[in-house]
Amino acid sequence: xxPVTRRPAWWLLAPAIGLVVLYVQxxxxxxxxxxxxxxxxxxxxxxxxxxxxLVSTTAALEVGRDRASCxxxxxxxxxxxxxxxxxxxxxxxxxxxxxxxxIFVLLDKAGSAPDxxxxxxxxGLLCALLFHAGIGVFLGTWLRPRFAVPFALALSxxxxxxxxxxxxxxxxxxxGLALEGCCSPSETVDISAVVALIVFSLAGFVxxxxxxxxxxxxxxxxxxxxxxxxLVAGIATLGLGTSLGLFAARDVxxxxxxxxxxxxxxxxxxxxxxxxxxxxxxxxxxxxVYADTFTxxxxxxxxxxxxxxxxxxxxxxxxxxxxxxxxxxAPGQSRSAALESAASTFAVAASNTExxxxxxxxxxxxxxxxxxxxxxxAALQILDSEEREGIPDTSFLELISEPGETxxxxxxxxLSGFDEQSQNDWAASTYRQLSQCQVxxxxxxxxx
Amino acid sequence: MKWALNTRHYxxxxxxxxVAGVVGTVSGNVDLPIPFMSALLGTxxxxxxxxxxxxxxxxxxxxxxxxxxxxxxxxxxxVVAHSMALAAAVVLLVxxxxxxxxxxxxxxxxxxxxxxxxxxxxxxxxxSRALGIERFASLVPVVYLLIAAIFARNSLGQTRGxxxxxxxxxxxxxxxxxxFLGTLLTLLFVLRRRSLLGGAKGPKV
Amino acid sequence: MKNIEISGVxxxxxxxxxxxxxxxxxxxxxxTALLGPNGAGKSTLISLMxxxxxxxxxxxxxxxxxxxxxxxxxxxxxxxxxxxxxxDFSPVAGLSVMEHVMYAGWLKxxxxxxxxxxxxxxxxxxxxxxxxxxxxxxxxxxQQRRLGLAGALVHRAGVVLxxxxxxGLDPGxxxxxxxxxxxxxxxxVTVVSTHQTEDIDGSFDHVVVLVDGSIRFNGSxxxxxxxxxxxITDPRDRVRIAYAAFVEGEI
Numbered sequence: 001x002x003p004v005t006r007r008p009a010w011w012l013l014a015p016a017i018g019l020v021v022l023y024v025q026x027x028x029x030x031x032x033x034x035x036x037x038x039x040x041x042x043x044x045x046x047x048x049x050x051x052x053x054l055v056s057t058t059a060a061l062e063v064g065r066d067r068a069s070c071x072x073x074x075x076x077x078x079x080x081x082x083x084x085x086x087x088x089x090x091x092x093x094x095x096x097x098x099x100x101x102x103i104f105v106l107l108d109k110a111g112s113a114p115d116x117x118x119x120x121x122x123x124g125l126l127c128a129l130l131f132h133a134g135i136g137v138f139l140g141t142w143l144r145p146r147f148a149v150p151f152a153l154a155l156s157x158x159x160x161x162x163x164x165x166x167x168x169x170x171x172x173x174x175x176g177l178a179l180e181g182c183c184s185p186s187e188t189v190d191i192s193a194v195v196a197l198i199v200f201s202l203a204g205f206v207x208x209x210x211x212x213x214x215x216x217x218x219x220x221x222x223x224x225x226x227x228x229x230x231l232v233a234g235i236a237t238l239g240l241g242t243s244l245g246l247f248a249a250r251d252v253x254x255x256x257x258x259x260x261x262x263x264x265x266x267x268x269x270x271x272x273x274x275x276x277x278x279x280x281x282x283x284x285x286x287x288x289v290y291a292d293t294f295t296x297x298x299x300x301x302x303x304x305x306x307x308x309x310x311x312x313x314x315x316x317x318x319x320x321x322x323x324x325x326x327x328x329x330a331p332g333q334s335r336s337a338a339l340e341s342a343a344s345t346f347a348v349a350a351s352n353t354e355x356x357x358x359x360x361x362x363x364x365x366x367x368x369x370x371x372x373x374x375x376x377x378a379a380l381q382i383l384d385s386e387e388r389e390g391i392p393d394t395s396f397l398e399l400i401s402e403p404g405e406t407x408x409x410x411x412x413x414x415l416s417g418f419d420e421q422s423q424n425d426w427a428a429s430t431y432r433q434l435s436q437c438q439v440x441x442x443x444x445x446x447x448x
Numbered sequence: 449m450k451w452a453l454n455t456r457h458y459x460x461x462x463x464x465x466x467v468a469g470v471v472g473t474v475s476g477n478v479d480l481p482i483p484f485m486s487a488l489l490g491t492x493x494x495x496x497x498x499x500x501x502x503x504x505x506x507x508x509x510x511x512x513x514x515x516x517x518x519x520x521x522x523x524x525x526x527v528v529a530h531s532m533a534l535a536a537a538v539v540l541l542v543x544x545x546x547x548x549x550x551x552x553x554x555x556x557x558x559x560x561x562x563x564x565x566x567x568x569x570x571x572x573x574x575x576s577r578a579l580g581i582e583r584f585a586s587l588v589p590v591v592y593l594l595i596a597a598i599f600a601r602n603s604l605g606q607t608r609g610x611x612x613x614x615x616x617x618x619x620x621x622x623x624x625x626x627x628f629l630g631t632l633l634t635l636l637f638v639l640r641r642r643s644l645l646g647g648a649k650g651p652k653v
Numbered sequence: 654m655k656n657i658e659i660s661g662v663x664x665x666x667x668x669x670x671x672x673x674x675x676x677x678x679x680x681x682x683x684x685t686a687l688l689g690p691n692g693a694g695k696s697t698l699i700s701l702m703x704x705x706x707x708x709x710x711x712x713x714x715x716x717x718x719x720x721x722x723x724x725x726x727x728x729x730x731x732x733x734x735x736x737x738x739x740x741d742f743s744p745v746a747g748l749s750v751m752e753h754v755m756y757a758g759w760l761k762x763x764x765x766x767x768x769x770x771x772x773x774x775x776x777x778x779x780x781x782x783x784x785x786x787x788x789x790x791x792x793x794x795x796q797q798r799r800l801g802l803a804g805a806l807v808h809r810a811g812v813v814l815x816x817x818x819x820x821g822l823d824p825g826x827x828x829x830x831x832x833x834x835x836x837x838x839x840x841x842v843t844v845v846s847t848h849q850t851e852d853i854d855g856s857f858d859h860v861v862v863l864v865d866g867s868i869r870f871n872g873s874x875x876x877x878x879x880x881x882x883x884x885i886t887d888p889r890d891r892v893r894i895a896y897a898a899f900v901e902g903e904i
Contacts, residue, residue, distance in 0.1 A: 001759045001768070006747045023598065046483055049598060057587075071742040071801050074705045077729045077762035086759075146510040150586040154502060157594055161494075165481035177483050 001086055009058040009094035016054045016094070020047050020102040024109065033110040035282035035331035038118045038189060040103070040110035042182035042256075045125060047102035049177075052132035053156050055095035059136025060152035062087040064145035067218065080213055088133050095129040114278040121179060124194040127201040128176040132156050134208030141212040142220070170249035173256060174200040174242065181255035185279040185331055187312045193256030196249035203241020210234030259312045271295070274308040276329050283332030290327060293342035293378040300377050300420075301428035302346050319349035336379070336387050343378045347371030350434035362439050365400050365408040370430050372397065372412055373423065406442065414443040452530045455515035464507045465538060468500035469545030469562065475500075476550075476558025482597050482614075492601055494614050497562045501542075502593060505569030508538045509586035513577075529638045535570050542566045560618055568613060568623060569593075571630030578637035578644045656681050657702055657812060657842055662711030664701060672697050672866045676711065679871075680842050683858035684834060686874075687846040690900055694866045695846035696740060699816045702844065703737035704728060715812055715842075733762050736810035740817040742801035744789035750800055751776055751785040757804030768807065775807035779833055795826035802833065813843040819852070831856050850896045854878065854888040862899040869899040 004010060024047070033040040066073045066083065076083060103122065135155055139148040163175030172178035173193040182189045214222045214231030222228050265275035270291035281287075287308075294305040303323065310329040319325050325345045329338065351367035375392040383391070397409040415426060430440045479493035512531045543563040550556035569589040576588040593613055600611035607614055612623035636644055657680040665671035672694045680702075689695045700706045702713060715734045744753055754775050758768030776785050779799040784792065789800055798818060805813065815834075819827040834856060837843050845857070853860065853874060860877040862870040870877060880898050881891035 001756060001765055002748070003752055006752065008747075019598075026599075027601075049483060049594070053594065065746045069743050069745040071737065071739040072745060072757055072760055072804065074739075075703050075732050075735065075737050076760040077732045078760055079725065079729075083760070144510070144514075146513060146583065146586060147506060149584055150506045150510075150590045153587065153590045153594070154506065157590075157597070158499065161480070161482045161597070164483045180483075 004090075007058075007090040008061045009054065009090040012054055012058060013094045013097060016050050016098045017101045020050050020098055021105055023047065023050070024102060024105045028106065028109065030109050031330065031332075033106060035113045036110055036183065036185065036279050037107060037113045037115050038121070039183045040106040040113075041118045041121050041125075042179045042189060044099065044102045044106050045121075045177050045179035047099060048125060048128055048160055048175075049157060051095040051098040051102070052129055052160060053153055054098055055091045055129045056132040056136040056139075056152040056156035057149055058091040058094065059088055059133045060140035060148045061136075061145065062091060063137050063140030063212075064148050067141055067216075068145060080216075081209075084137060084209060084212075088137065091136065092129055092133055095132070096126055099125055099129065112282070114282050118189065120191065120194050121182070121189055124179065124197040124201075125176060127198045129201075130205040131201040131208070134205040134212075135159070138208040138212045138215075142215040169254060170196065170246045170252065173197055173249040173252055174245045176201070179256055182257050184257070184312060185277050185329065186260055186310050187255075187257035188260050190252050190256045190258045192248050192250075193252045196245040196252070199248055200241045200245030203237055203244065207234045207236075207238030207241060210237060257312065259316075262309065262311060265309065265311075272305045272307055272323075272325075276310055279331050280310060280329045281331075286329070286333060286335060286338035289335050289338040289382065290329075290342045292382050293339050294325065294345075296378045296381045297343065297346070297374055301424040302374070302431060305345075308342070317349070318352055319345055334387075336383055336391055339378055339382055340375050340391070343374040344371045346374055346431055347434075350431055353435055353437055355437035359437050360439050362406050363434060363437065365397075365406055366430060366440050367434055368397055368400065369408055369412050369415065370427060370434065373415060373427055376416070377423070377427075411443050452515070453534070456531070456534055457511040457514065458534070461508050461511050461534075461538060462541065465504055465541050466545055468504045469542050470549045472497040472500035472542075472562045473546045473549040473555070473558045474553060476555060476561065492597070492607075492614075494597060495561065495565075495616050497558060498565055498593065498613055501562060501565035501569055502589060504538065504542060504566050505573055505589045506586045508535060508570065509573040509589075513582070513585065526638065526641060528641050532574060532634055532638050535574060539563060539567045539570060561616060564618065564623055564627070565613060567627050568630075571627050571634065574634040574637065575630045578633045580643035580645050656715075657844075658712075658714045659698075659702070660712055660714075662701065662708040662713065664697060664706065664708045673701075673708070674866065676866070676868070678861060678868050680844050680861070681859060682842050683839050684837070684843045684845065684856065685859040685861055686853050686857040687844055687861050687863060688848065688850065688853075688896055688900075689846075689863035690848060693863045695848075695863055696816050698863060699737070699814045699844065699846050700739075702812070703735055703814050704731055705737070705739075729762065733808070734811050736761075736805035736808070736813045738798070738801045738805045738813075738815045738818055740820060742798060744792070744797055744800055746790050748789050749786050750781050750789055750792070750803075753789040753800060754803045754807050758807040761808035761810075763808050771807050771809070772803075775803040778806060778836065779803040780829060795822045795829075798822065798826075799829070799833075802830075806837075811841055813837060813841055815843070815845045817846055817848075819847065819849065827852070850892045851889050853892045862896070864900055 028043060033043055063084070066087065073083060136152045139152045139155070142148070143151065160175050160177050163171050164177045166172055173196040176197045179189070179193060179197070182193075210230050211234030214227040214229070214234060216227075222231050260277055262275070265277050266281060267273050267275040268287040268291060270288060272291055272294050274287035274290045276287055290308050294308065298304045303319070305319070305325045306323040308325045308327055310327050316326050325342070327345060328341050333341070347367045347370040350370065351364055355363065372392040372394055379388050379391045394409060394412060397412055401407045401409050415423060418426065426443075433440050475496040478496035480496055482492045482494045512534055516527055516531060543559055546559035546562045547556060550559045572589045572592055573585050576585040581588060596611035596613050600607050600614050602608060609620065609622040612620040612626065615623070633644065659676060659678045662673050662676040663671055664673045687695050687698065697706065701708055704713075715731060745756060748756060751772055754772040755768045758771055758775075759765060763771065773785075776782055779802050781796065781799055781803060784796065789797070792800060802815070802818065805815075819830050822830065831852060834843065834845065839858075857874055860870060860872065860874055861868060877895050878888065878891040880895040882894070885891050885894060
């Protein structure tokens with residue numbers, strides 16, 4: 001009904017898309033989303049800052065236009081819902097276009113991927129826009145445009161920002177921004193988080209529109225029983241939506257993810273058997289590098305690994321007693337990165353041992369030395385000289401070597417001067433000691 | 449004088465300034481994490497007093513402007529000057545409230561930060577008016593805060609100077625320059641009584 | 654033919670004593686001047702008839718459509734029959750004159766196509782053709798009032814309620830309004846609240862005088878003027894004297 005050219009949402013659409021593209025290009029690391037459609041779409045949750053702000057601001061503007069007029073809407077034959085719908089649709093469509101533009105840019109950045117487009121996350125993010133439209137409708141009806149428009153923008157952003165890092169984790173999923181913490185090659189979205197977002201957003205929208213119906217008499221306080229009833233019903237709906245949303249997200253962790261079922265992994269025929277997920281194999285199969293690394297290190301005296309997975313979860317050991325290793329495998333990683341990931345398994349497993357507070361922090365320094373040795377030992381046999389460039393990286397050893405304490409960089413120098421058998425003996429014994437919370441003896445050179 | 453205050457809803461402004469001054473001072477040392485994609489670079493934060501400062505700027509800006517009607521610009525009195533004087537009084541009142549609260553809670557350093565933030569936001573509001581953005585001048589401080597919060601960090605995770613609103617460092621020269629230059633433009637606007645970007649008309653309210 | 658029947662209506666703002674108590678009045682087809690001093694309740698009565706306000710008791714009926722304590726469906730049916738122009742009409746920002754009238758038509762239940770079809774007629778009826786592309790908020794006060802009238806008339810309602818449409822307008826604009834009023838069909842119930850008595854003779858068919866919330870007179874213009882002494886011949890003077898008689902109780 002209202003002409004397209006007169007709608008503020010369309011005027012703000014291009015700048016909003018521009019900001020989204022700028023933001024994605026400047027801040028979103030490709031590594032985080034490469035070959036993963038789900039992660040790319042989830043990362044777009046952060047772009048709600050732009051799309052939701054657009055929706056709430058323009059909704060307040062649109063509704064404020066009717067509020068500021070006199071003699072038109074008071075005697076409307078059309079229902080309030082119909083009028084609000086006519087006012088809101090460009091805001092919601094523009095918000096959707098902004099959000100979808102962000103998703104497309106991110107998907108482009110992610111490149112080809114084996115996983116499907118995550119419809120549910122997209123629906124959740126678009127539902128979040130409804131809630132922000134509700135903010136605009138309520139404030140635009142309640143306050144004069146001069147106050148309503150800036151407050152709508154501020155409230156929209158503050159809700160997203162405030163909820164993003166709220167200590168009580170389920171609150172984060174009501175705003176939706178925290179979906180950005182999803183996903184990884186070994187983790188998929190926890191549907192409860194998206195359900196919480198959808199439930200809260202829909203109920204919140206209805207609640208806010210009902211509240212707006214209660215305060216549409218251009219007074220700060222509602223007038224008449226019917227308006228009070230609307231206001232109370234709106235607050236109750238908002239409260240109910242919040243409760244249901246919190247209930248739905250009650251078990252979701254800091255990141256809204258669940259581990260992918262291991263059955264989805266594709267296993268190699270090698271020994272040890274290496275099982276990776278399709279996204280991890282999307283930019284090249286590095287399973288043989290993992291297998292070769294563990295084989296080489298076993299030959300050099302480290303524990304034998306029988307199976308290699310890349311699964312998430314805090315409770316999953318990096319290396320189990322049965323010889324099952326849990327490694328980090330990113331899509332598109334180089335052979336040297338895969339080798340480093342596999343070779344550091346023993347050092348990481350050792351440093352993860354629960355040792356209590358009374359053990360010297362040197363234990364972590366020695367884990368680093370063990371890690372550098374493992375990488376070096378495997379790299380020499382598996383990688384060619386070009387691939388070995390910059391390997392092993394000893395910069396961290398320099399960093400943790402405090403004056404007056406053990407000089408781990410120098411310890412590494414001493415170790416690398418040993419013959420192969422001595423190195424093997426040192427590595428096996430160091431791994432054993434670290435696993436038992438014992439600090440290995442120094443290799444003949446005193447403190448720095 | 450009484451009319452100049454009444455038409456600008458001074459009770460509303462004073463109430464908001466008192467509440468915001470107390471809240472801003474009490475929460476003065478809190479840093480609020482703000483959404484930022486490259487979280488690996490470290491958490492982005494915003495000093496908590498920014499929010500009460502923003503509320504003061506929106507309420508004061510909107511209330512002050514509501515007194516200005518097209519016909520008032522033909523007045524013998526300089527209505528814009530009245531408005532800007534009240535805006536300056538708001539900044540002063542924030543400082544007084546925040547300093548008093550600071551003495552009571554044993555932390556008086558926040559008063560300067562809060563005052564800087566309110567002054568900065570109000571300067572953005574008045575400069576927007578000076579440049580011809582009238583009806584939604586109060587929107588400009590919010591947009592600035594958003595852009596600062598979103599684009600403040602460079603790829604190394606450092607806060608850029610222009611995003612001074614996120615910076616607790618009172619020595620941030622960008623803040624000083626913004627307030628100084630903004631005040632200068634505001635004074636010009638007060639003297640001209642119309643947009644600095646030309647036009648014979650008075651502000652459109 | 655429609656008429657407005659108001660019976661037993663009570664109304665009062667929360668903080669004040671009742672403006673109307675058990676008010677009974679009917680408005681017949683044709684042009685009715687609703688006269689009364691400031692604060693008599695003219696705007697409130699117009700707002701009640703337009704269903705902007707709801708009476709606390711009593712009924713307001715247009716033919717069989719009831720404007721009080723009814724379902725939203727009935728209210729919509731009632732509102733379709735009514736056109737209303739408030740005293741403080743203010744246009745919707747962001748729209749041109751033509752778009753504004755189309756929006757008004759749509760709000761009154763017209764389909765988009767019909768509103769688009771009828772809007773030029775309404776804009777022409779109020780003489781705003783040349784300004785049809787101009788922003789509604791950029792019109793002068795009198796032009797905005799005419800725009801409001803165009804919006805009120807666009808759906809060709811049977812009942813037209815105009816609250817002080819000529820207040821604050823210059824003589825030229827007032828004359829234009831009178832001419833627009835004259836174009837409205839005699840079959841419409843047109844109620845115009847005013848305290849300007851000079852326009853009564855010739856522009857209206859009926860007069861209702863409202864003072865302190867009660868009806869002091871309801872009849873034809875000639876009956877109204879007959880209250881004045883016979884030796885007064887100027888119709889304007891007769892109207893003025895009759896008005897004073899009902900409002901102030903003196904001749």
